[in-house]
Amino acid sequence: MSTFVCAHDNDFSAIAAGGIMGITIKEIAELCGVSQGTVDRALNHRPGISEKTKKKILAVASERNYRPDPVARSLARGRTMTIGVVLFDLYNRSFSQLMNAIEMSSREAGYYVHLMLTNKDPDNEKKCIEHLIHRKVDGIILFPINEGPEFDQYLRMLNIPIVTICNKVSDHWRYVGIDDRQAMKDAMDYVCRKGYERFIYVCPPLAYKGRTNIFTQEERFAGCLQGLRDNGITEQPIVIDTPAYVEALSGIDFRSAPKTAVVCSCDIYALEVMNHLKERGLRIPEDVGVIGFDNIDVLKYVAPRLTTVEYAVEQFGERAVRDIVGQIETGGSEHIPLLPYRIIAGSSI
């Protein structure tokens, strides 16, 4: 896998110098009076060639700015030096940062990135994956929205390196993420120390389970329940998991009720919730507390500062790329530890 002009190579003067079309192996062979095979041996540092001819070939190649044709190489090798990335969209603030990190890390590793968006459609996710495989990407970084043993089986059948990110399919696949359950539990510990008595949990529809992969959401929810239990709260939280969560919230009284904490499974929800509460003239955190999750970067412009859980989503991208490249190149894959997180104490709860 080492070419004299390898994919990591950053010399692109080829175009500036000799026009767009580069020189081919065949031409080098002619120039050097050797066969294509020999040129290949030199270029790819394969054994069975004398130092002398190798040097000569390398010199000519370098001088004429030879760069292997990726398409031809892909056809011959059956590999493309590309990584497929399947996300559901780029709207979520974290995803764009994630994608940014993936692109950067991939390029550093000599890979290109094919991005495909599923739009949260489970069938579309499969199509995207198959598209990528058909295009012969060498590996796939997948934020799965399908779930279950059936999907797990489906992925195995594909027989291609995969790393899952932000959502787990099964332990069979490497997973990049944080310990969402523990993180949410820690967050609840934090909230409970503040003396809240009533809890509302806002999250995406948990009933999607079975149809859509909501692993991370389940983990967070479980962490919430666990946290409450650990803190001696016996009453179950009010769970609002409808897309119309704002409307649902509007039916709830906060003034003449026990001090309430609205626990949101992600910051976007928390922001919407805060907007709603503010509209109602409720003071945060005096009348009602709010906590989010993700620490998206726009929080710094919002008052009051939202208390939330932070983790480095860029690291997700880096780890995912590192792992997928490992799988591709060495066939192996080390266990990926769950990444760190921490509570960001704002003033919203």
Place this chain on the structure above:
Amino acid sequence: MSTFVCAHDNDFSAIAAGGIMGITIKEIAELCGVSQGTVDRALNHRPGISEKTKKKILAVASERNYRPDPVARSLARGRTMTIGVVLFDLYNRSFSQLMNAIEMSSREAGYYVHLMLTNKDPDNEKKCIEHLIHRKVDGIILFPINEGPEFDQYLRMLNIPIVTICNKVSDHWRYVGIDDRQAMKDAMDYVCRKGYERFIYVCPPLAYKGRTNIFTQEERFAGCLQGLRDNGITEQPIVIDTPAYVEALSGIDFRSAPKTAVVCSCDIYALEVMNHLKERGLRIPEDVGVIGFDNIDVLKYVAPRLTTVEYAVEQFGERAVRDIVGQIETGGSEHIPLLPYRIIAGSSI
């Protein structure tokens, strides 16, 4: 360009049905007892084939779920059905939406997307472009950060369809965007109607001109000046175009000064400015007005509601894709009208 199983085709049951490796033209030829050439004629609806054999071949192909190998096809055709996208990063809120739209539109048009991020490094931009060309993308959607006749010449030399977006290189290239100058002028008209007397303009370093493409920023600035002139303001605005604009702003007095409007060339700046002003205990808009540009989606969580200029960045993506596909497939390219925008009246000014 029309294959019986074309790129627009959404049937991917190939994998589910017959395993990952599909059937090849050669195999179809054998199955049908014809030559590869004939199969090709059938598959690609080329003339010179009888209806009967064509039907038969198509039947077999469909039955065996034939799908042309993109890599092989790319090598033979010299085209890849991919579009390269060069942006500087995905951090700016608008860019991720832009990228989202580009991905969606491309797929609809049967193209894949290769994303490359330049990180605002002009040299890197060239490398990215050359990388993409070397990978034989069929066209490039470019948010240029280089500028000037030299770069223009460079792009011409590449001899590949290009559409510029958000930043203009020269009239030689199709450009997708709004009339930033007029938009900012309109915004100034709006501001001036509110009776402001002193103006501060906050934007990225205008001195980058010459090194970096700041076309859009220049347009906005020009629009600002024009707007002030048109409204009878003779005094020049205070221009703050240092990356340390917040610090620069901190040295300016607002209470005992004529009523001031801080005009920001983009929303992110405006948000930072508002944060700063709030920290100083200044009331917006009573003590000082602020206006932004872009209408990024997070504004709705920020109080007071920022007055800004809105445009549909998704449309940018769609238009860019439509144009680049046009250039690729028909060689032609229609003039792209500047896209619409409008002032969003918030309560920050």
Place this chain on the structure above:
DNA sequence: ATGAAAGCGCTAACAC
């Protein structure tokens, strides 16, 4: 150590 040749899967020019 080097060359020759086949092959990756599809396309396209030319012959019958």
Place this chain on the structure above:
DNA sequence: GTGTTAGCGCTTTCAT
């Protein structure tokens, strides 16, 4: 109409 053949540019096997 259909078959044949020669690529596209690189890799790889098998002789020499």
